[in-house]
Amino acid sequence: MTAAAKTxxxxxxxxxxxxxxxxxxxxxxxxxxxxxQTTKQLVATATVQSGAATFTVTPKVNTTYSAQFEQGAGxxxxxxxxxxxxxxxxxxxxxxxxxxxxxxxxxxSRTWLTGKVNPRRPANALLGYVxxxxxxxxxxxxxxxxxxIETDGLAHVFFVTNKPGPCRVRVTYRGxxxxxxxxxxxxxxxxxxxx
Numbered sequence: 723m724t725a726a727a728k729t730x731x732x733x734x735x736x737x738x739x740x741x742x743x744x745x746x747x748x749x750x751x752x753x754x755x756x757x758x759q760t761t762k763q764l765v766a767t768a769t770v771q772s773g774a775a776t777f778t779v780t781p782k783v784n785t786t787y788s789a790q791f792e793q794g795a796g797x798x799x800x801x802x803x804x805x806x807x808x809x810x811x812x813x814x815x816x817x818x819x820x821x822x823x824x825x826x827x828x829x830x831s832r833t834w835l836t837g838k839v840n841p842r843r844p845a846n847a848l849l850g851y852v853x854x855x856x857x858x859x860x861x862x863x864x865x866x867x868x869x870x871i872e873t874d875g876l877a878h879v880f881f882v883t884n885k886p887g888p889c890r891v892r893v894t895y896r897g898x899x900x901x902x903x904x905x906x907x908x909x910x911x912x913x914x915x916x917x
Contacts, residue, residue, distance in 0.1 A: 729902050730807060735779065748769075752767070817891065819914060828884060837876065842875040854891075892906055
């Protein structure tokens with residue numbers, strides 16, 4: 723059995739193909755296990771056509787699949803090897819101007835940067851933030867650190883600087899037993915001039 727992709731985005735489909743050596747017809751059962759469901763569960767059955775069977779699955783968490791050819795038509799039952807399909811969560815970040823404030827004795831521009839992971843991950847799980855500034859036509863990393871997800875399922879961060887200009891941020895979730903690593907797209911924002 724082979725998978726069209728080793729990792730799929732949460733909510734997306736994955737294609738599985740079972741190639742048979744010998745049988746050109748019959749039935750194949752597809753089984754799945756996860757970190758919380760370790761007993762194999764029957765999730766689908768397909769018909770073998772021209773020595774192959776295909777499945778389309780939509781795993782909600784990291785899932786391991788195996789297939790079993792049903793006995794019949796002169797062929798004994800046989801089981802395939804296992805194939806793992808990882809699920810990457812949807813990670814996003816929003817930027818919202820926070821005005822000008824005094825921070826540690828200095829006037830600075832503040833921007834709220836809210837990170838989100840879908841499906842929602844537990845409080846205190848960490849999100850990695852990389853914030854870059856545009857300097858002389860190139861993006862230069864200003865901050866690379868981690869912040870915890872809070873009880874509302876979001877990471878609430880504010881970025882302060884006394885250097886106005888274009889910036890961008892990217893948020894990364896490093897993954898866990900249920901989900902693979904996921905990262906947001908770069909989100910551009912502007913640190914506003916001090917007034």
